[in-house]
Amino acid sequence: MNRCQKCKKGCGLNLEDINTERSLIIIKPDGVQKRVAGKIISRFEEASLDIEQMKMMEIDKELAKKHYRDHAEKDFFSILLKYICSGPVIVMIVSGPGAVKKARELMGPTDPGKAPPGTIRGDFGRDITVNVVHGSDSPESAEREIGLFFGRV
Numbered sequence: 067m068n069r070c071q072k073c074k075k076g077c078g079l080n081l082e083d084i085n086t087e088r089s090l091i092i093i094k095p096d097g098v099q100k101r102v103a104g105k106i107i108s109r110f111e112e113a114s115l116d117i118e119q120m121k122m123m124e125i126d127k128e129l130a131k132k133h134y135r136d137h138a139e140k141d142f143f144s145i146l147l148k149y150i151c152s153g154p155v156i157v158m159i160v161s162g163p164g165a166v167k168k169a170r171e172l173m174g175p176t177d178p179g180k181a182p183p184g185t186i187r188g189d190f191g192r193d194i195t196v197n198v199v200h201g202s203d204s205p206e207s208a209e210r211e212i213g214l215f216f217g218r219v
């Protein structure tokens with residue numbers, strides 16, 4: 067039996083469970099409109115991340131403001147809200163060891179112009195606003211964002 071490396075008492079957790087993180091991923095309205103959602107989902111699967119939950123929805127202004135609350139003072143805030151609320155999105159919880167960092171690496175930098183080919187934003191993004199995908203920036207943000215979109219899961 068795998069023993070938990072934290073408590074050493076055989077609580078039933080294994081090493082992988084301890085490292086397992088969750089990240090909230092959003093395929094933004096441009097990704098759905100351009101019909102590249104399937105390709106984007108495949109990138110996460112091919113990187114051995116598990117899809118725990120997935121749904122299509124439209125984000126209203128209230129939810130968008132909560133999700134992007136850290137950017138409320140930025141000059142791009144209102145255009146960001148307009149963009150993220152402009153059409154259906156696909157929201158997913160992905161999980162696996164180091165899921166937050168792994169997902170960010172798959173996505174590439176915020177600005178698709180700086181994102182290398184082979185990254186999701188490098189391949190499918192348009193500009194620094196319309197950049198096709200969201201991924202949580204830390205395990206703490208992930209848990210907050212998962213709560214906003216999926217409740218306590």
Ligand code: UDP
Nearest residue numbers: 142146175176194195196197199200201203
């Ligand atoms: N964004 C923008 N202008 C900027 C920076 C960001 O419109 O100069 C948008 C873009 O859609 C980005 C989102 O705001 O994905 C959130 O910005 P953040 O800096 O958190 O980038 P991310 O974590 O998405 O890479």
Ligand code: MG
Nearest residue numbers: 200201202203
């Ligand atoms: Mg961010």
